[in-house]
Amino acid sequence: MSAAESIPQQHAQAVHALYGAHHRWLFGWLRNKLGCAHNAADVAHDTFLRIIASRDALLGVEQPRAWLATTAKRLIVDRARRQALEQSYLAELALLAEVLPCYPSPDETLMALQALDQIGAALQALSAKAREAFLLHYLDQQSHAAIATRLGVSTRMVRKYLVQALLACRAHCPAMTA
Template sequence: MSAAESIPQQHAHAVHILYSDHHGWLSGWLRKRLGCAHNAADVAQDTFMRIIASRDALLGVDQPRAWLATTAKRLIIDRARRQALEQAYLAEMALLADSLPCHPAPDETLMALEALDQIGAALQAISARAREAFLLHYLDQQTHAAIAAQLGVSTRMVQKYLVQALLECRSQCAALAQ
């Protein structure tokens, strides 16, 4: 067996050990934090999926619980931002519905929610820093300079992150590519 063939098995074995040793702890920790067993199970699942997706991440992890907790916290923040975005959209739609004589058709609302889901999926495909910059700029309406200070990078890097995020959104979102 070559080294290239053994890496996926080593990774799978390491993930299996990490999962069996810490899944119960992570689920309990998330249940206490979120107050909901179902949401905790979803975040725990997403945490291990993110770990599986990052093949190099298991090399040299000294404190797996801290690493799992940090990954889970970031996922909770992403979920909260995604929910805030959806709530803001629904609130705007409600305001428009009150001020306009006509209401958007249900299929238009569904298309908008599907577009938001596609944007969410596109944001999951980019680096955490690019995703953070995108959300800070477009959701929290922060300036490039404020984002750069928060992330500890240059404003030029923030611009690169935003371009990366927008390109990924365009490539993954059929509605935006037209």
């Protein structure tokens, strides 16, 4: 077995050991935090998926529960933002339904939801700071200066993050390139 083949096997063993030792604790912690066993199971699952995707993340982890909790908290925040985006979209649809005599067709609603999924996938491909800058600017409507302060970067870097995010969205969303 070559060194390259042993790395994925070592990673799989490390993830298996981490899962076996801490999944029950993480699930219980999330159930208490979220108040729902189904959501806790989803976030715990997503937490381990994120860990599996980060190939070398298990190297040198001294406090696995703190690491798992931090990863889970970030996923909870991402989920909350995604839900806020969906709620904003649904609120806009409801407002349009009151103002306009016609309603969006099921096809239009499906296309909008698919576009949101594509945007979400594009954002997942970004660095954490670029994703955070995009969400803070477009969802929370924060200024570049406020985002720069929050992320500990310059306003020029915030602009770069926003450009990266918009380019990623364009690449992931075929409707935006037409």
